[in-house]
Amino acid sequence: MNEMEITFSALLVNENFARTSVGAFLTPLNPTIDEVIEMKTIVAEAVSNAIIHGYNNNENCKVVLKMSISEDRTVQLIVKDFGKGIENVEEVKAPFYTTLKDLEHAGMGMTIIDTLADSFEIVSEVGIGTKLIMTRQLKEHLG
Numbered sequence: 001m002n003e004m005e006i007t008f009s010a011l012l013v014n015e016n017f018a019r020t021s022v023g024a025f026l027t028p029l030n031p032t033i034d035e036v037i038e039m040k041t042i043v044a045e046a047v048s049n050a051i052i053h054g055y056n057n058n059e060n061c062k063v064v065l066k067m068s069i070s071e072d073r074t075v076q077l078i079v080k081d082f083g084k085g086i087e088n089v090e091e092v093k094a095p096f097y098t099t100l101k102d103l104e105h106a107g108m109g110m111t112i113i114d115t116l117a118d119s120f121e122i123v124s125e126v127g128i129g130t131k132l133i134m135t136r137q138l139k140e141h142l143g
């Protein structure tokens with residue numbers, strides 16, 4: 001098992017830091033380009049949700065990103081915030097569900113994660129925070 005954990009400020013500029021970190025940690029596995037793009041997309045959606053919804057863009061708050069890779073090439077990503085929490089974790093995975101009704105938010109982040117990940121669990125408590133646990137099995141690397 002290979003593991004990492006990073007903590008960063010709830011600033012949207014750090015979305016790219018999270019994407020890049022995930023890509024870098026995957027490098028020894030020699031993943032396909034699609035696998036890298038999809039893992040980066042998963043983490044970007046999770047991190048932006050933590051910052052925007054969990055913390056209301058309060059840069060004094062911190063987002064935790066954990067990643068582990070097991071022998072069988074299963075990658076687990078955990079994105080955690082200690083923000084406002086989600087009342088009904090079932091409804092947020094539905095396409096177009098959003099509590100921010102502006103043009104920038106289509107309500108597709110959780111749906112995208114659900115589509116790209118092999119498993120996707122949301123653990124959340126109102127007033128305590130939210131943890132997203134996602135796994136993805138990478139293809140066997142040939143050659």
Ligand SMILES: Nc1ncnc2c1ncn2[C@@H]1O[C@H](COP(=O)(O)OP(=O)(O)OP(=O)(O)O)[C@@H](O)[C@H]1O
Nearest residue numbers: 049050053054092098099105106107108109110130
């Ligand atoms: N970390 C979080 N803390 C609190 N609420 C959250 C969190 N993540 C998601 N939510 C809630 O779930 C809803 C759906 O999230 P989702 O990512 O699917 O859509 P969105 O962020 O509103 O729009 P988009 O991701 O398309 O920009 C959000 O509008 C918000 O109400």
Ligand SMILES: [Mg+2]
Nearest residue numbers: 045049109110
């Ligand atoms: Mg979102």
